[in-house]
Amino acid sequence: MSAPAITAKENATLLIVYNEKDARDRLRKIFEAAGFRALTVSDAPSALRVIHKESCDLIVLDLEIPGVDALALCRLLRAQPATKTLPVIALSDSTVESRKADAFAAGADDFITKPSNADELVSRVTSQLRSAQREWDLIGSNRELRFLADLGRGLLRAIEPDQLVRRVAGSTYEGTGAVLCAAFVDLSPDCETGCVFDREGSAEDTSLMHLDRLQGWLASPGAAAPVLLTAASSFFLREDAHQVEYAVPLRFGGRAKGALVVAFDRREDLGETECRLVDAAAQQAALAAHISSLYQAARESSTTLAKEVDRRTAEAEAQRRFTEAIIDSLPLSLYAVDSDYRIVAWNRNRELGELGIPRGSVLGKNIFSVLTLQNRQVLSEEFARVFESGEIERIEHEATRASGEIKHWLISKIPMWIDDSGRVSHVIAVGEDISTRVEANRAVARAEKLAAIGRLAAGVVHEINNPLATISACAEALESRLQEGAFSQIESSETLDDLREYLGLIRSEAFRCKSITNGLLDFSRARASEHARLDLADVINAAARLLAHQQRDAKVEFLFQTPDNPLPPLSGDAGQLQQAIIALATNAVDAMPVGGTLTISARHEGAEVLVEVSDTGVGIAPENIAKIFEPFFTTKEVGRGTGLGLAVCYGILTEHGGSLDVQSTLGVGTTFTITLPAITEIGESKA
Ligand code: ADP
Ligand code: MG
Numbered sequence: 199m200s201a202p203a204i205t206a207k208e209n210a211t212l213l214i215v216y217n218e219k220d221a222r223d224r225l226r227k228i229f230e231a232a233g234f235r236a237l238t239v240s241d242a243p244s245a246l247r248v249i250h251k252e253s254c255d256l257i258v259l260d261l262e263i264p265g266v267d268a269l270a271l272c273r274l275l276r277a278q279p280a281t282k283t284l285p286v287i288a289l290s291d292s293t294v295e296s297r298k299a300d301a302f303a304a305g306a307d308d309f310i311t312k313p314s315n316a317d318e319l320v321s322r323v324t325s326q327l328r329s330a331q332r333e334w335d336l337i338g339s340n341r342e343l344r345f346l347a348d349l350g351r352g353l354l355r356a357i358e359p360d361q362l363v364r365r366v367a368g369s370t371y372e373g374t375g376a377v378l379c380a381a382f383v384d385l386s387p388d389c390e391t392g393c394v395f396d397r398e399g400s401a402e403d404t405s406l407m408h409l410d411r412l413q414g415w416l417a418s419p420g421a422a423a424p425v426l427l428t429a430a431s432s433f434f435l436r437e438d439a440h441q442v443e444y445a446v447p448l449r450f451g452g453r454a455k456g457a458l459v460v461a462f463d464r465r466e467d468l469g470e471t472e473c474r475l476v477d478a479a480a481q482q483a484a485l486a487a488h489i490s491s492l493y494q495a496a497r498e499s500s501t502t503l504a505k506e507v508d509r510r511t512a513e514a515e516a517q518r519r520f521t522e523a524i525i526d527s528l529p530l531s532l533y534a535v536d537s538d539y540r541i542v543a544w545n546r547n548r549e550l551g552e553l554g555i556p557r558g559s560v561l562g563k564n565i566f567s568v569l570t571l572q573n574r575q576v577l578s579e580e581f582a583r584v585f586e587s588g589e590i591e592r593i594e595h596e597a598t599r600a601s602g603e604i605k606h607w608l609i610s611k612i613p614m615w616i617d618d619s620g621r622v623s624h625v626i627a628v629g630e631d632i633s634t635r636v637e638a639n640r641a642v643a644r645a646e647k648l649a650a651i652g653r654l655a656a657g658v659v660h661e662i663n664n665p666l667a668t669i670s671a672c673a674e675a676l677e678s679r680l681q682e683g684a685f686s687q688i689e690s691s692e693t694l695d696d697l698r699e700y701l702g703l704i705r706s707e708a709f710r711c712k713s714i715t716n717g718l719l720d721f722s723r724a725r726a727s728e729h730a731r732l733d734l735a736d737v738i739n740a741a742a743r744l745l746a747h748q749q750r751d752a753k754v755e756f757l758f759q760t761p762d763n764p765l766p767p768l769s770g771d772a773g774q775l776q777q778a779i780i781a782l783a784t785n786a787v788d789a790m791p792v793g794g795t796l797t798i799s800a801r802h803e804g805a806e807v808l809v810e811v812s813d814t815g816v817g818i819a820p821e822n823i824a825k826i827f828e829p830f831f832t833t834k835e836v837g838r839g840t841g842l843g844l845a846v847c848y849g850i851l852t853e854h855g856g857s858l859d860v861q862s863t864l865g866v867g868t869t870f871t872i873t874l875p876a877i878t879e880i881g882e883s884k885a
Contacts, residue, residue, distance in 0.1 A: 210255040210327055211235045215245045215271070216289075217263045225258060225319070232320040242271040249281060256327055258319075261290040261301060269304040276305035283333060285326040289314065338471050345373035346478055353486040357493050359383050363393040364400065366458060366483040371395035373479070374472045376460035377440050380407055380433070383448065383456035383487045384416070394434075407459075408433050412445075416454045421447045424477060426468075433459050441465050446476050448484035455487045531629035534614070537585060539565045539578075542624065552600065584611045585622045594632070598820070602863060606636040641852075644827060648849055651829050655718040663715055670708035677701045717842055731877065732772050734807050735760040738800055740772075741779040753793030760800050765807050766876035774850045775874075781843040782811040782870050788834065789815025789868060802876060809872040817864040826860070 212234050216222035222238050229236040237252065239245045241263055248254070257275070261268040268288070275281040288306040290297055298309045307326055310318065352365040363381040371379035382392040394406045412433050415421050424446040427433065432443045440461040448456040458480040462468045525532055526546035534543040541564075544557040553571070560568050569577065584591050591611045598604050607629050614624040679685065680698055688694055742758045779798065786796045794814035801808055818826060825831045827848045832839035844858075851858045856874035 209235070211237065211252065212256050212258060212323065213245060213248055213252075213254045214238045214258045215242070215263060215268070216240065216258070216260040218260075221260075228316045228319055229323070231316075232323075234323070242268065245271060246274070249275075249284075254284065256285045256287065256323060256330070258287050258289065258323070259306070261288050261292075261297070269300060272301070272304040272306055283330065283337075285330045287322060287326055341373070342471065342475055342478070345369065345475055346482070349373070349479055349482055353482055356486060357490055359391040359487070359490055359494075360393070362483065362486050362490055363391050363456075366479055366486075367393045367395045368400060370458060370460060370476060370479045374460055374475050375467065376472070377463050378434055378443075378459075378461035380459045381456065381483060382407070382409075382412060382459075383483075383490075384413070406435050408435060412457055412459070415445070416447060416457060421454045421457075422449070423447075424473070424480075432461070433457075434461055442468055444468055444473060444476055446480035448480050448487050450484040450488040455484060455491070458483060529630075532626065533560075533565075534624050534626045535565045535581065536624050537622070539581065541565055541568065543626075580611055581625055584613050584625045588613045588615075588622050602820075602861060604633070604823075605631060606633045608632045640824070644848070645852060648829060648845060652849075659715040659718050662711070666708050666711050666715065670705055670712070673701050673705040673708065677705065714840070717840060717846075728771055729769050730772070731767050731769055732775075733767055734765050734775070734800055734809065734874070737772050737775050738779060738798060738809065741776045741783070742798070744776075744780060745783055754787050754790050755793075755795045757795060757797040758799075759797065761802075765800060765802050766805070768807055768854075768874050768876050770854045770874065771850075775854070778847040778850045778872065779809065779811065781847050782872075785843055786811060786813035786815060786868070788839075789813050789817075791816075794867070805876050805878055807874050807876050809874075810869055811872075812867060812869040814867040817866055817868055818860070818862040819864060823860060823862065827858075 212229050214222055214225050214229070214236055216225060216238065217240050219240070222240070226236040226238050237248055237254070239248055245257070245259075249257075259268050259272065263271075272286055272288070275284055275286060285307045286305065287308040287310060288301040289310050289312055290301065291312050292298075293311055301309050307329075308322055310322060349366065349369040352369060353362065356362040356365045363383055367379050367381035370376070370381070378394065378396045380392060380394040382390070384390040390409075392407065392409070394401050415425075415433075424444060427443040427445060428441070432440075433445060434440070434443060440463050442465050443459055443461045445457055445459040447454040448458060458476060460468075460472070460476055462472075522545075525543065528545065529547070530545070531547045532543065532545040533541055533548055536542050540562055541560050542562075544555075544560050546557075548554065549556050555568065565581075566574050566578065580591060580593070590613065593609045595607045595609055596604060597607065610628045610630070612626045612628060613622040614626055615621070616623045677698070680694070680701065685694065685697065688697075738758065738760060742756070745756065783796060783798065790796070790813055795812075797810070797812045799810050799812075822831075822833070827844050828841075829845040830841040831845075832841035848858050851872055851874070854874055856872060859871045859873070860868065861871070862868040
């Protein structure tokens with residue numbers, strides 16, 4: 199239903215319901231003269247017929263019509279939706295107030311008492327039409343407002359193109375009373391979406407439309423404004439009876455992103471209001487389509503972004519693992535702290551060993567709460583110095599393991615910078631086991647010292663041996679002369695006895711000096727050693743026999759253990775090796791003044807033959823361990839120890855390409871281990 203066209207007053211159609219013919223004609227003339235179109239009927243039934251056929255804008259109703267009561271007709275008009283707002287002006291002869299009240303109660307909009315003059319009639323009619331027009335306008339704006347509000351709300355939830363076209367087409371179809379309504383958006387080349395509403399419902403199917411025509415129109419300059427189309431040039435494929443189409447582009451930012459098209463059966467159904475509604479709906483839809491396209495783009499880029507983030511995360515993770523693998527593969531203990539002393543790195547080696555701690559339980563913790571065994575003051579001063587100075591700090595550190603083994607560590611604290619601020623951001627602590635290097639250095643120093651002493655000893659011994667030989671030879675000669683009575687002129691037998699005694703003393707002391715110089719000679723390696731292929735088991739057995747003979751003290755038990763399988767042969771000087779074993783055994787016996795067990799055993803490990811000389815004696819104080827191989831180091835009383843035994847052993851074994859190691863626990867006992875290279879398959883000694 200459309201609003202009455204009142205703006206042009208002459209277009210308004212009035213229906214005059216009047217019984218009396220003359221009066222009826224008179225009224226018609228008055229209204230026609232005033233420019234209205236006037237229809238006339240004489241009774242209520244004819245009035246109803248005309249109202250149904252023609253569109254009337256106002257009824258002038260004589261209350262004195264016959265048949266159906268005029269008031270009943272009035273009530274009937276008010277009861278029907280189509281005529282509910284149709285203005286009715288009642289005419290009556292009666293001046294009775296109650297009659298007037300009845301007319302208003304039945305729904306009349308105005309009341310005129312007959313006889314009425316022409317001017318009053320025309321002005322009353324005009325006034326009623328004006329207020330009817332105002333009411334229509336109001337209803338129309340309300341409808342528009344409600345429609346737009348509903349559509350706006352709906353579009354808020356329609357972010358996908360298919361939801362969008364569905365809501366726009368559906369709302370416009372409902373709101374305008376069109377017979378067909380289609381919404382179409384084309385947001386990107388492969389994303390065209392459409393929806394068509396008709397009497398049978400909706401179809402998300404653009405096959406009901408001349409899509410190519412629509413797209414052609416949208417691409418043309420003509421699509422800047424709405425168009426009105428007749429059936430022949432329509433966008434809808436259906437030709438069933440609709441007379442007119444109205445198409446509005448969905449324009450945003452100067453571009454047509456789609457279209458909204460409505461169709462009406464009759465041209466007059468497409469009024470100004472309908473056009474306004476469709477225009478407004480198209481505007482909202484254009485904005486929604488723009489938002490939808492932004493949303494699509496954002497979603498696409500966020501998917502790309504998410505993929506990129508995943509890729510970069512994987513890359514960073516691989517890089518992290520690689521770096522971690524590098525620091526884990528280093529043969530070093532390594533950790534790093536930040537300037538708050540929080541642990542940020544902790545490598546595999548730091549997890550291993552007696553003092554190892556799993557990485558997971560230290561990362562992020564304060565270093566001082568983790569390294570509780572270290573002196574906190576010293577440690578924090580070291581770190582502070584490196585953070586302050588930015589210079590590497592190196593400290594050598596000696597640690598005794600639970601097993602008694604001494605380990606040497608080189609601890610470096612290395613500054614690290616992660617930006618250009620010049621501030622040390624982290625300190626890396628690296629611990630390197632330098633025991634082997636330290637031992638090797640010490641061995642070299644010891645060997646050099648021994649060689650120097652050896653050269654000195656050889657020179658001295660050479661000078662002393664000859665006079666000693668002369669002294670002992672002279673003493674012996676004098677003794678035999680004494681024996682032969684060459685000194686018979688000496689009368690006093692006491693004097694002779696003294697002489698004999700002194701000569702004996704000179705001889706024995708000269709021999710004692712000789713044995714010391716021989717020891718020095720041994721030490722100096724002045725005597726050439728003769729290497730030959732030998733079985734170490736034979737050497738041990740020979741040494742055992744000698745030791746058994748010399749056994750001074752029954753309190754010490756001897757155990758000799760050679761393996762059942764033959765030991766691999768080695769190349770060496772049997773005499774010297776036997777001397778080394780005897781020197782170790784002698785020390786062992788000395789270390790067991792109140793008795794104990796001396797065990798000498800041999801075995802082989804790979805290409806090496808090992809001899810262990812163990813005792814259950816007093817043991818060696820840790821501070822002496824490093825000194826016992828030095829020549830002249832002894833803890834024994836003067837006259838008992840020369841301090842040369844271990845130095846000689848060490849020299850002999852080094853010369854054989856072997857080594858001598860010691861393990862000792864105070865009060866428990868000591869084990870010396872000789873390691874010598876066996877002759878390998880190729881036939882040569884490994885050394
Ligand atoms: P000496 O036996 O003349 O003292 P060595 O060179 O043979 O000289 O030994 C040096 C020192 O090493 C000894 O004085 C002793 O303190 C220590 N020592 C060597 N072997 C043992 C042992 N088996 N048990 C305890 N101490 C030992
Ligand atoms: Mg000794």
